[in-house]
Amino acid sequence: MNKTPVSAEKNGLLTLRRPDDFHLHLRDGEILKAVLPFTTKQFARAVVMPNLNPPVTTVAAMEAYREIILAAVPQGHDFTPLMTLYLCDDTLPEVIRVGHQKGILTAVKWYPAGATTHAEYGVTSVSRIRGCLDILQALGIPLLIHGESTRPDVDIFDRERVFIEDTVMELRCNYPQLKIVLEHITTQDAVRYIQEQEDGLTAATITPQHLLFNRNVLFNGGIRPHYYCLPVLKREYHRQSLLKAATSGDRRFFAGTDSAPHPRTAKLAACGCAGIFNAPSALECYATAFEAAGALPHLQAFVSEYGARFYGLPLNTGTVTLARQPLILPEPLVVTEHVQIDPFPGEVSLNWRLVGNE
Secondary structure: OOOOOOOOEOOOEEEOOOOEEEEEEOOHHHHHHHHHHHHHHHOEEEEEEEOOOHHHHHHHHHHHHHHHHHOOOOOOOOOOOEEEEOOOOOOHHHHHHHHHHOOOEEEEEEEEEEOOOOOOEEEEHOOOOOOHHHHHHHHHEEEOOOOOOOOOOOOOOHHHHHHHHHHHHHHHHHOOOEEEEEOOOOOOOHHHHHHHHOOEEEEEEEEEHHOOOOOHHHOOOOOHHHHHHOOOOOOOOHHHHHHHHHHHOOOOEEOOOOOOOOOHHHHOOOOOOOOEEEEHHHHHHHHHHHHHHOHHHHHHHHHHHHHHHOOOOOOOEEEEEEOOOOOOOOEEEEEEOOOOOOOOOOOOOOOOOEEOOO
């Protein structure tokens, strides 16, 4: 484990190797075109989630989605989308093999059926996907897991712990060489599970919101739907465990924003959607959290190095620079006349602002 400090503030500026986002939702259509520039100005690469409607379940769909994303990258921005396949009960191992051979497939995403947005096509049982797990293990392709139990008897705040106990532990025993990423972890239980794995094949992404906030913010003076995401924010001791893990210099934990834009009308509704649009301030949020923990020297490794190394990718050569200045978040993003998206974190002030990239 490398705990050597790798970045430092100088004269109010923090220059980092250009980072990667290992968990990103871009959606499609006009929303994709509107939200993508917020990511490409900060991140060199992003693992793009496949939960569109319909989901990305074929090689052709991955190729088409990648071309749509590349066509929307602003001029002058250097950005590479890393494509994923949506795992279903009926996914054929051959689809994974072909995607790997073509170089289009970076990872495969496992959504438990019904666990989150557009997860209704997800996996209902491990027994239905064993052929796919075999080929993922054989080819060294990461399996990205939304780790929440969907059993109706499980409390929503316990879903992550129960999924690890019921599913992930057995999965790791049966597939000891499978590369696994537990996505957007939220609990001390998940942190401890990752820390217990010494195989170099098990890792986790952590979001800005789960480093900055606990579940109290959801109910601060009323219901706060813009802080609602899945997995939901947890108790303060869970947040502290996540922050300690992220800032510890442990290469098994790295950045994945889970930026998930929804129109305001879908968030502010009787049955509002889960998802936080943090792309406009993702890097600034991470910097603010790391500074609060006294761990700015470890920020670069978390956002720019550990994830790339886990995925077997070369480190980026460019840089980004943050200035110690308050960040003023943009106004709601106007996508169309009837579609607006509110940026995270709303009323909360951040201590850093992106001022340049090279």
